[in-house]
Amino acid sequence: MNEAGVPDKSPDERLAERALRAARDTRLLRVGSGARRDTAAAFTALFGAARAVVVADPRTFAAAGSDIADSLRAGAIRSDPPILLGGDGTPADVHAHYEFVEELAERLSRTDAIPVAVGSGTINDLVKLAAHQQDRPYLVVATAASMDGYTAYGASITYQGSKQTFACPAPRGVVADLEVIAAAPRGMNASGYADLFAKVAAGGDWMVADALGDEPIVPDIWQTVQSRLRTWLGTPEQIERGEPEALRRLVHGLMLSGFAMQAAQSSRPASGAEHQFSHLWDMQRHPTHHGHHRDGGGAAASHGFQVGIGTLASLALYKYLLAQEVLLPGRDDVERAVRDWPTWEAVLEEIDERFEEEALRTVARREMEAKYVPPAALRAQLLRLREMWPDLRARLARHLYDLADAREALRAAGCPDEPEQIGLSRSHLRASYHQAYYIRRRFTVLDLAVRTGHMEPALDHLFGPDGPWPPM
Ligand SMILES: [Zn+2]
Missing domain, CATH: 3.40.50.1970 (Rossmann fold)
Structure with missing residues (x-):
């Protein structure tokens, strides 16, 4: 009082x-x-x-x-x-x-x-x-x-x-x-928990885009989503049990995420690579589909459950990258990445290879055209990244959740934590990393991995015997 x-x-x-x-x-x-x-x-x-x-x-x-x-x-x-x-x-x-x-x-x-x-x-x-x-x-x-x-x-x-x-x-x-x-139908509040958990990965992506000069962080808007995020996410088992205080925190987290998007006039504060995975799976599942289940029930996984698996995919890639010297001074990493950077013609060919649906190819061409940079611009960006990587890496490590902790939290809230639980095979998840990169112009961890030449080695690790998704 x-x-x-x-x-x-x-x-x-x-x-x-x-x-x-x-x-x-x-x-x-x-x-x-x-x-x-x-x-x-x-x-x-x-x-x-x-x-x-x-x-x-x-x-x-x-x-x-x-x-x-x-x-x-x-x-x-x-x-x-x-x-x-x-x-x-x-x-x-x-x-x-x-x-x-x-x-x-x-x-x-x-x-x-x-x-x-x-x-x-x-x-x-x-x-x-x-x-x-x-x-x-x-x-x-x-x-x-x-x-x-x-x-x-x-x-x-x-x-x-x-x-x-x-x-x-x-x-x-x-x-x-x-x-x-x-009293909502089973799984709906768990879906919301996963959609809120996504803000962990989305925040990391915004930090990367900010550091590379692609999309600056707006401090007030960042605070709206991120300042209490760990508190909101802290009691997943109480979400599963429907306890009012935990639901009150969850509701605030979700509503405030929306307010942040209104203030930014963009979904950037609440959506990164993890949402690109989910959008991709929506498009693949229903390229010409008429019904769509946004928040639970029905045949397809809910938005939140898809985003939850997308969040794990994003955090797994971050974990790999944070364990690397992404670009070492004194080596020719930058020049090698610039040499390996595809021409625009090669990008168009790869889009045709990676996607079967013409509708998705059209989206990929449009979005890649918006974010493709010529080799000289890539070199400048990578030199900047090499300079700031030690600091950025430390900040990302403090901000992100460890993959194992994220899985445990999602599971405790009643969310899926394996791709198979939302109908995705491991090979589909692996292919999704490449595809999700193409379907949105937004700069995320996917761009960080592709531009530094680490995507393929990262995927070999993530889907190898010592990764989170070993061959079954
Ligand atoms: Zn969402």
Whole structure:
């Protein structure tokens, strides 16, 4: 308590307040047990006397939506009847697919009500885009701590056969009820834990990009994601058991990651090579697929579980590189790397060899064109890296988790820690290192390994008898 008799704010609440001031779209975050019953207060704080409409699916309506409708009624907020997606007698099979956006946008066009989305990844993305199309803000009540996309701008929606990110603002406000989240379907909060764990590897990638002058770190935004990350990740077994305090920390970590992306106008603060692995597997699994499971359930592994394996892949490569003198002064390492650097024509040939799907080749060509550098620029960059490697290596070693500790934490939270658990063979994982490098222009540990000529030796080690993924 402070002198005015108001309870002191927790470090997470103070960090959230600061991050909200820097966030582009979101103005309010309420996290607490039973918070769904106070949705009316959050709605009024954001939208005054506006009309509201709850948007849910049958499961999330039962879990929280009906209590939220009660709260709005008790708060004397004028409300439309709830919109239940997939609730018209068909099985509750709502996907992040454009046809649901169209349906929802059409229903919103008949009212001036502000949507209150009740759900997780799919419902949030559908409402995010449909509300934007109707030129309206929205409020989301999170029903699982399953990923950091609640507070990210942009919606990931399958359109004309491929998953696309549509530009649209993040929600104006977020309510997260820890009672509802604790009761989420099995695996959803574990998925969120893995998506938060990814910030360890993503932070390492940003440190590398910063050191090489590719993308400078913005200190405030870095702090938002990284300053309390080890605390948020520190009790994985409590996530598995659904304990409210651990879920409260997880929710803050995920929401703050979204605020950081809003402030940066980029996913860089929350996403690096580990997310490139996951995007690659999405594209390979469903090059022309219509359904997409963003946060759990269904046939494909959740976003978080894929990102968790991607994080281990990234940390394993870091571990190898940190054990090396990446570029030794006094040897001809830099000149050798420059000699081995492929011509642009050779890059195009390698893309054709590495990818079977034309759709992925197109992505790879576009992204590589954005990050390919001529040999002289590579030489300058490697000379700079050689200079700073001792310092960068020490800082990375302090920042990153050891691979064994990361595996143990993921396992304790109920996440997969072997590629086979998400349907990937070891040879597929090995090939993914090369492919993930191609599909995104962002500078990551993959670029560090390729540019210094260490990728192939690293993979020989990682998939050899003494590596984390020996031949089975
Ligand atoms: Zn993610």
